[in-house]
Amino acid sequence: MGNQVEQTYDIMEVCLLAGKIMLQSGAETYRVEDTMMRIASSFGIVKTHSYVTPTGIIFSAESSEPTKTKLIRISERSTDLKKVALVNSISRNISSGTINREQALEQLNEIDSMDISFPLSTQVAAATLASGCFMIMFKGGWNDFIPAMISGGLGYLSFVCFHRFIPIKFFSEFLASFVIGLLSLIFVKMGVGHQLDKIIIGSVMTLVPGLLVTNAIRDLMAGHLVSGLSKGAEAFLTAFAIGAGIAVVYSFS
Structure with missing residues (x-):
């Protein structure tokens, strides 16, 4: 027994x-x-x-x-x-x-x-390239490709670094989006970048909670209402943090 x-x-x-x-x-x-x-x-x-x-x-x-x-x-x-x-x-x-x-x-x-995640350098490199490609996908100009890459890469790196010191995800995402918006604004003011909105949109895509939104919808469709709503709320907070960080930068321009 x-x-x-x-x-x-x-x-x-x-x-x-x-x-x-x-x-x-x-x-x-x-x-x-x-x-x-x-x-x-x-x-x-x-x-x-x-x-x-x-x-x-x-x-x-x-x-x-x-x-x-x-x-x-x-x-x-x-x-x-x-x-x-x-x-x-x-x-x-x-x-x-x-x-x-x-x-x-x-x-x-x-x-x-085991830790089977990619090295930080690889993650930043992927975020850098993805930011430029997202900017082009949203009908941005090729003359903004480099500024979008730099803003997106440094923004993602700042998100990882902030998250190590600030375990609350909301604040690290807010600060990372603020860095992205500030860098994008600096590039435009210097004349290196031209379309501020396209640069920002392409750069913040590496922070967007795509998998979280997908899982929230799939859980809701499967009848797991508590999990679906909680994941949806988490995705909303992430989107709000990103938008708030960019809004602060826009208030300076």
Whole structure:
């Protein structure tokens, strides 16, 4: 009896760790719930219930003993779709019987501890190039390509640096958008840039919460109203922070 209870808790630990990694890496709510339920079913626990929000996961399992419930808190969220894909791969291996519970837990702990994000220099370089390309996509002139690249790259770098010292995302996004607007205004005043609005639009696109908006809509369509509304509110705050930072700069011009 005690061994079976311990085994159930071990299975729940695997499910919660998989859900935690996926939720922290930007996965949708319904995907997290489906993955945890599939893993539990593959290990022999058919009746499971999960409640997932952007800030926490509640998971319960029904077996021959009384229902067991565990809660895990999610404090940090980012975008790392490679981790989501790795967890999905482990889930498929569990379903096919390729790996057992101990192997799955070991692999999940490795994924949770690893840092597979791109180096900061690569991220800034990608943001720099993307800012110039977004500016052209919004019908800007090629003579503003370089100013948009510089503003967008330095703006994204400032966002990363501010976020390390100011853990509140709203303020780091506000300050980053302020830097972008200020640099764009300086380029236009110096005569290097010409269309201030196009430069700013292209530069701030690296801060726009595109994945967050997409996940909010998909969660709402899937019936996860709490998660969908909370993610939508988070996306709105990000958009408000970006707009407020640019508005402050425009008040100077």
